[in-house]
Amino acid sequence: MIDEQVLDGLHPMDKLLRADRIPHIWCPGCGIGTVVYSFLSALIKSGLDLDKVAVVSGIGCTGRAAGYINLDSFHTTHGRALPFATGLKLGNPELKVVVFSGDGDLISIGGNHFIHAARRNMDIAVICVNNFTYGMTGGQLGPTTPIRAKTTTSPYGNTEHPFNLPYLAAASGAVYVARWTSLDARRTERAIGEALAKKGFSFVEVIAPCPTLYGNMNKMKTGLDQMRFYEENSVIRHGAEPKDVDITLNGQIIVGKFVDIEKPTYLDLRDNIGSIV
Amino acid sequence: MKYWRRPLDLDKVCLPRAEVRIIEERCKGCNYCVTYCPRNVLVTGEKFNSKGYYPPHVKNQDECASCGLCQMICPEFAIYHIVQRPEVAEQSV
Amino acid sequence: MSEKSPLSGVFFMTGDTACAEGAISAGCRFFAGYPITPATEIAERMAERMPQISGTYVQMEDEIASMNAVLGASWAGVKAMTATSGPGFSLMMENLGLGIMTETPCVLVNVQRGGPSTGLPTLVAQADMMQARWGSHGAYEIIALSPNSPQELFFLTIRAFNLSEKYRTPVLIMTDEVVGHMTERVVIPPHKNIARYARRKPQVPPGEFLPYKGSDDLVPPMANAGDGYRIHMTGLTHDERGYPDTTAEAQGRLIRRLIDKIQTNKDDIIEVEEDQLDDADVAICSYGISARVALLPIEQARQEGIKVGLLRLITVWPFPEEHVRRVAKNVKAIVVPELNNGQIALEVERCVAGAARVIPVPHMGGDIHQPQDILDAIHRGAK
Structure with missing residues (x-):
């Protein structure tokens, strides 16, 4: 029962990676690679025709994911993955369109696109790697940075309220909302699998370590420090009210599946007008 | 594996086994695999790779139960397991 | 959905309407936009017409999103357009650059009004001509066409689509409020008489395709998403494979080609x-x-x-x-x-x-x- 895929010495995921670009640019201990693995693993299990799957990223550390994934992959501009993905999906509704990007990209500069794509219930699965900071530019304050957390632009500690992403997604109209940490690689894979199977706007937030910047500035100098923090402080609470899953600097991280509802998608509603055109 | 009593269905159960392989040049030494392997198959290696990171070393290959966590949790696509023919548990009591 | 063919015949219509009909005649089946005077009538016409011809009209949350949706639709293999005016044109500049860098065919109509800022929403100007040339950051060449009547706006819209596909670049239609709102006789030829440039597709199997290697005219063929080529597109400076290559050499090669593909084909483009x-x-x-x-x-x-x-x-x-x-x-x-x-x-x-x-x-x-x-x-x- 030896998996033939690996007999040639390649990693079993290499067939879905642009393996000639590995090792990737992410720092030691960065969680993005783990989330990419969970995504690819979920894709394989999904049974989707992989020639009909497109991945769209914005800019930033997580935005580089599209460049490593051997599917039709689009590395767009900062914050604009969702409107690009909207055009891609509506241009060819046969495509399964996945947006894979970071918290700063999707929620700050792309925040307006995020709430509107969710409002339309556009048929897009969104995977958001949340590392609480802007990694690519050197660790600045982001829309998810917890209060009191230090960043290079909040050197005395953050004084802004952060977004609670599941609450934002749910309030905006997402039909599937889950949160895990990158330590929960298997649960992340399952959640992404569910998000891929879901019709409409699905959202999976994955909390992931950024040891170089966020961790380093907040007393968790290694990726392992952050993983241990998740291990000790994350609490699975399926069905929790999204408004109750705020993240604080040293508090609990509530994880689980929070929203899984049915609602007509953008395409469902649009195609309904066919008879009156 | 040692049992405190002999399970009644032991002759029917197959223990999954796998061989762990490491692509050393991809490793960046985060130690996630070493830390989270539930069977302590891995230890931090003593040799560094060309980038100066210490890839893990497979110390207890026989303990691997093919759970695949190392493969999943590795952010570098640097470790994987090859599932072996299952052996009947009986032999290892 | 009911199939109503593109129009043909003699009509009395505004420039904005003629622009929308020109797009439809050119094969445009995707319009993303955001209401803005004096370009709104193009969006309204498209909202009415697209469902009739199995196309897509989508009203985005802003012009930034509109421009991106157009790029996405183009990569899905659909001829796509957006239309706007001054403030919206400014918002589109960032992703006009993405379209240029990634060689994405599409058409952007600017029905010019007075500026800067909100300026004269309902009144004419031609003050975005240098913005059209230089508005997005970086060094590049752009194609921009300027019609003097609704009839010419109709034909230039078709030409804009054909040029965008032929040279794999966004094409700008720099019209203005007076032409956009002017109502005149517009003759729409029979659909079969209208030349439509078909996107050049790769002639080699996926493993051998270099998506950013220019052919003889410096324009690479284009594989759409879903064609099985598993292409990578990035706004970063990239090599012929489409992979990021942020070196001076790669920048020199890529930007040189992006400029030369327009410059060396000027005789074909200029009218x-x-x-x-x-x-x-x-x-x-x-x-x-x-x-x-x-x-x-x-x-x-x-x-x-x-x-x-x-x-x-x-x-x-x-x-x-x-x-x-x-x-x-x-x-x-x-x-x-x-x-x-x-x-x-x-x-x-x-x-x-x-x-x-x-x-x-x-x-x-x-x-x-x-x-x-x-x-x-x-x-x-x-x-």
Whole structure:
């Protein structure tokens, strides 16, 4: 029962990676690679025709994911993955369109696109790697940075309220909302699998370590420090009210599946007008 | 594996086994695999790779139960397991 | 959905409507937009028409999103367009650059109004001409067309789509509020008589395809998402595989090709109208509605015995340098009326390089030129 895929010495995921670009640019201990693995693993299990799957990223550390994934992959501009993905999906509704990007990209500069794509219930699965900071530019304050957390632009500690992403997604109209940490690689894979199977706007937030910047500035100098923090402080609470899953600097991280509802998608509603055109 | 009593269905159960392989040049030494392997198959290696990171070393290959966590949790696509023919548990009591 | 073919016949319609119908005739089946005066009528027409022809109209949350949705749809294999005016045009600049860098065919219509800022939402200007050329950051070439009537807006919209597919680049239609809102006779030819450029697809199997390797005309064939080529597209400087390569060498190779694919094909891209230039002592060089306003002063000057001709720039970018230089050799002066403080006049000066006097006729917009102002400039040029 030896998996033939690996007999040639390649990693079993290499067939879905642009393996000639590995090792990737992410720092030691960065969680993005783990989330990419969970995504690819979920894709394989999904049974989707992989020639009909497109991945769209914005800019930033997580935005580089599209460049490593051997599917039709689009590395767009900062914050604009969702409107690009909207055009891609509506241009060819046969495509399964996945947006894979970071918290700063999707929620700050792309925040307006995020709430509107969710409002339309556009048929897009969104995977958001949340590392609480802007990694690519050197660790600045982001829309998810917890209060009191230090960043290079909040050197005395953050004084802004952060977004609670599941609450934002749910309030905006997402039909599937889950949160895990990158330590929960298997649960992340399952959640992404569910998000891929879901019709409409699905959202999976994955909390992931950024040891170089966020961790380093907040007393968790290694990726392992952050993983241990998740291990000790994350609490699975399926069905929790999204408004109750705020993240604080040293508090609990509530994880689980929070929203899984049915609602007509953008395409469902649009195609309904066919008879009156 | 040692049992405190002999399970009644032991002759029917197959223990999954796998061989762990490491692509050393991809490793960046985060130690996630070493830390989270539930069977302590891995230890931090003593040799560094060309980038100066210490890839893990497979110390207890026989303990691997093919759970695949190392493969999943590795952010570098640097470790994987090859599932072996299952052996009947009986032999290892 | 019911199938209603693109229109053909003789119509009385606004420039904005003609633009939408031109897009449909060109094969456009995707429109993303955001309401903005004076371009809203294009979106409204598309909202009505797209469902009739199995196309997509989507109203995005802003112009940034509209531009991105158009790029996404183009990669899905659909001819796509958006339309806007000043403030929206500014918002689209970032992702116009993405379209240029990633060589994504699409059409962006700017129905120009007075600016800066909110300016004159309902009134005309031509003050975005330099923004069209330079508005996105970085070094690049762009194609921009400027129509002087609803009929020409119809045909230029078709041409814009064909050029965008042929050269894999966003194409701008720099029309203006007067042309957009003017209602005139528009003849739409039978659909089968309209030439439509089909996207060039790769001729090699997926493993061998280099998505950013230019062919003989420097334009690479394009694989759409879902075609099985598993392409990678990035706004980063990239190599022929499409992979990021942020080195001076890669930048030199890529940007050189992006510029050269327009520059070396200028003869195919550039279209001008030359009228009564053979014996002219003074030339009017203008575009869009201002070139149309100039027809009356040209006629008046001719009646006075001043030999005046017209060089009308239908393609504004890339700039018709050779045409301007040729005209400059034979005239004393080139008069450049435009609805701004002198933008294209600067380009004309650059090309003329002292061979003739260049007399700008600036007008800040809000309305079109008084013909007398242009006639006065002709008088000055004829001296």
